[in-house]
Amino acid sequence: MTLVAQVENKPGVLNRVASLFRRRGFNIESLTVGHTQRPGISRMTIVVDTDDSGILRLEANLYKLVNVLNVENVTATPSVFRDLAMIKVAATPETRAEIMQLAHVFRARIVDVNNESLVIESTGAEDKIDGLVEVLRGYGILEMARTGRLAMTRGRPGNGSEVAAGADEHDDSVSDESVSYSV
């Protein structure tokens, strides 16, 4: 199940949200937080292992947090889901070309090369990245970092954009600088 929450960007808000999941007995699989197009408002994408009634309970409880502006369950909404991974793979001059070719098949990018290893950056749905990880495993994965799931519904803006609309006008230019970080 995937929830997208718009929250006020204030100290301790992440703790409030995470603590809610813990005390209500839910296990967070991944949680990403980052800025939105509106100053002072952050967006969280939360993946949680639960059922339909659990997700309703979570949604209702999240709304009880004063700093939470909007919650949307996007599990069943047509959406784009993305995960970013950086994978450091052991690579000798002999295996390097082969690994680079594999990365190319997965439309991943090589962002660092040295004599012993490569760093591959890949963006995509989680199963694509899982597939990449699987084929790289044989070469020896030295280090891996993943952001966890980011989600955005397709088409017109979701509820979250409307909630905050009172604060200022829509600003749809989302620049590349707005990097998410994983927690």
Next chain:
Amino acid sequence: MKKTGGEIIWECLKREEVQHVFGYPGGAILPAYDALCKYPEIHHVLVRHEQGAAHMADGYARAGGGVGVVIATSGPGATNLVTGIATAMMDSSPIVCITGQVGSKLIGYDAFQETDITGITLPITKHNYLVTRAEDIAAAIREAFWVAKSGRPGPVLIDVTKDAQQASCEFDWDAAEPQRRTCRPAICFSAPPCADALELINQAKRPVILAGHGILLSGAMRELCALAERAQIPVAMTLLGIGCFPASHPLNLGMMGMHGEAWVNTAIQEADLILALGMRFDDRVTGNLKTFAPNAKKIHLEIDPAEVNKNVKVDVALIGDLRDFLDELLPGVKASNNEAWLARIHELKGDSAVRDIQNLPDDGHLYAAHVVNDLWRETAGDAVVVTDVGQHQMWEAQYYKHEKPRTLITSGGLGTMGFALPAAIGAKFARPDAEVWVVAGDGGFQMTMAELATIAQENLEIKVAIINNGYLGMVRQWQEFFYERRYKATPLYSPDFVQLAKAFDLRGATVRKRAEVIPTVREARQHRGTYVINFCVEQEDSVFPMVPAGADLHAMIRRPSPLVETAQDM
């Protein structure tokens, strides 16, 4: 106008119309206490333990309908509030706690009396604030009062660093107005609900209303009465709902749940419609969820969406203010007489009467139920009764017939022993003209009896009935029923409570016989001052009926009666 942070705290409280605060000073809150000298219109009640301050504010809020205010210092002062805050959270009681915090530069350095109280109270407050600048104090306090009162009420904590209290800034009340939205987007649980609810209500043959604390918080007593009378629907109450519907009303069933009377629980189990108003289907109310009201359609009117479909799946949910919804529904409710159903309930009541301790032959023992019943008669059901937690609490709920709202104040959700005495002090400040009685066990009373000193210092008139059975009675009862009478750690030594009262310059008496109950209660009522009565009651009496935890609501342990064959009871 420039003010220090400490002054701003009191200026804001004054403008929030706060008359009394309950607190305890200390290093990190001293600048605020110093500023209090400039605000003589705010009365500060010095407590003996910060837990007492939180319960007092809670009792103040419950008795008077306002917001209770607590002030305490950092570290241990703040952590001592925790039980009181959790109590208020579970029972939706609006209180605002202001705590001092070490200087902002010292936060995170394990300074003397530093504790992360916003972190600690995060799960037990509706919201909390850490304020490190004088400029932010007014907005935090105004928003805190708004959060505490709005929607489903609850506790809010504001932690103010010492340097924020000392610094000066421009005070602007208007600029500090809360900017929050007043409502959340509605979460849809079912189709257009009002019409559906009306259809169910008008079709029901065996309806029961379950009335909870929400009726009192919303002030929907009149609407509840109108609904019940028009459709002739009997009303069962949760522990915290008691008082929202007159006990003497013919449609009143009494308290439901674990220690609800048999006819109440049986009526719920036989009902074809449950109309749950401002209650949350607590496990103490429902028993086994799988067999709870199995044949009933269920309608839930509730302000907190998180309570809907949490424990009991309902057919229609109306999320919002109860009074608004009842106003909306009432014109559509058809008049009905429900004769057959009410006759069935009458029959169930008759069956229970033979087991009622009031009807059993006098065997020379003093029973707590008799004490509570006599107290009810003597006070004409007019007193504000503040109970502790345990057997006496259930006997109070069963045998003190509350006619008016906000006359029973008790810790329901958290079940906090030690609640009664301090909460009664708060209640007395909220309603100085009311006759306030504490009904407490010997165990719970000893947890917070230091507040007798607060009573003495404030010169308050509170009557205290200690139901003294020499045991932690409810735990003993569980040991008797479920642990083969192994009374581990439940026999309880108590001081001479009369001597104890004397030590605080208060009066008291001990009662051992039924015949002494009424004369002593009369003496206590005539005395202009606090009076402590030590009722030495039957030691191994139990609260009946009892639905064991997790059992079916209709599977009650009934009081053995010489008038009925006991073999069929268990």
